[in-house]
Amino acid sequence: MTRIAVIGAGITGVTTASSLMDRGYDVTLFDRNRYAAMQTSFANGGQLSASNAEIWNRWSTVFKGMKWMMTRGAPLLVNPKPSWHKYSWMAEFVGSIPQYRASTVETTRMAIAARGLLREKAERHGFDFDCENRGILHIYTNKSEFDHATEVNKLLAEGGLERRAVAPEEVHQIEPALNGEFYGGYYTESDFTGDIHRYTTGLAKSIEAGGAALRFGTDVDMLSADKNEVRLTWSRNNESQTESFDGIVVCAGVGSRTIAAQLGDRVNVYPVKGYSITVRLDDEESQRAAPWISLLDDEAKVVTSRLGKNRFRIAGTAEFNGYNLDIRDDRIRPLIKWCERFFPGVSTEHAIPWAGLRPMMPNMMPKVGRGVRDRVFYNTGHGHLGWTLSAVTAEMVAEIVAKSRTVNGSRGASVSAPATLRTQGAV
């Protein structure tokens, strides 16, 4: 049986492992953490949002970013300390502005294709992930943000998404718990939400039961690849071992850049930090006062999800501060204030703070495909949309592996996607 190593047990690694197993591969999944989904796939915004497919590479983002850098509590924070990685990444970000329209349309298409695949995996593997199929409502308190959303809507529509403008009264009809006055909104009925951690751990358990080897608590330290094999040296506690595989898929989130460099590739992922709070809805009044519809406040750059009866997740902010996971009080406080402003009946007495690093490419498009060396593949760099896109990029990379003659020998082009997935148009 052809042996494939997958590095990283976040959402991208676990979905990739599952899509490879669907094609008959013998999969070994590595992660330095003791459990799946302990890094960026732990407590994110929860949105499965084709409606958030707009990429950030625009001049207005750059100018807004400069203004925000001077404003306390703004959604963006940049540590001005010199760093070649940060500033070269930013230069590439600006260089990708001409692709803004094409990349937004492409991301929308991928996000739509991902939906059915994500649900299909959960149904087939039989786990629950607090999925809420109630749509996502974008809210605007001023005309200029709403007008920009109207422009973005044309690109989302080109990508195949139906999203409709709603008047201020309808904003409140869609989500009666929402407090405040709005200029308008945009509602995407087909978007949905769920708990990324429950999904990733549920799928990880199922693929383990199906025969995948899960090597947790294992750091992948050294890698090399040639036309005959891929070699991995990994360490666990004080033990170190070198193992050979027929192929490798790198899904290592913000660790992908270092791994890629060892394999002769440049995958310029930057860790863009974000924060979330999970508000515990312990009392009945809080449960009633919290929204069930997922919200996206485009001005504050805040997203929300209701994760079952007892949890309300609020996430946001972007911080350029290297590989740093400190939870800063001055970044958490605006999320709590946001909750208190729009949902005054929700008790914020127990709000659990968290920080994660978005693995972001400068052009905001995930790296899905081959490396320069035979047998090396990537599914990484999904930035702010890793949960939304994971199911489709897993299919894409598994299909590319399946078509590789080097990995499969004569089996090569004959391997194809399972019929159920082909009918959903993902591959």
Ligand SMILES: Cc1cc2nc3c(=O)[nH]c(=O)nc-3n(C[C@H](O)[C@H](O)[C@H](O)COP(=O)(O)OP(=O)(O)OC[C@H]3O[C@@H](n4cnc5c(N)ncnc54)[C@H](O)[C@@H]3O)c2cc1C
């Ligand atoms: C605040 C916040 C809110 C967000 N909200 C949303 C949202 O609403 N919707 C959405 O679609 N996306 C959202 N995202 C983005 C999404 O969460 C990420 O894109 C996604 O979780 C990335 O998954 P991943 O598998 O690529 O990385 P990770 O989950 O970080 O997994 C990578 C894994 O690789 C392992 N690893 C790395 N290097 C090595 C090594 N050398 N050896 C062994 N193991 C290694 C790590 O331990 C880690 O477990 C949000 C992100 C943040 C931070």
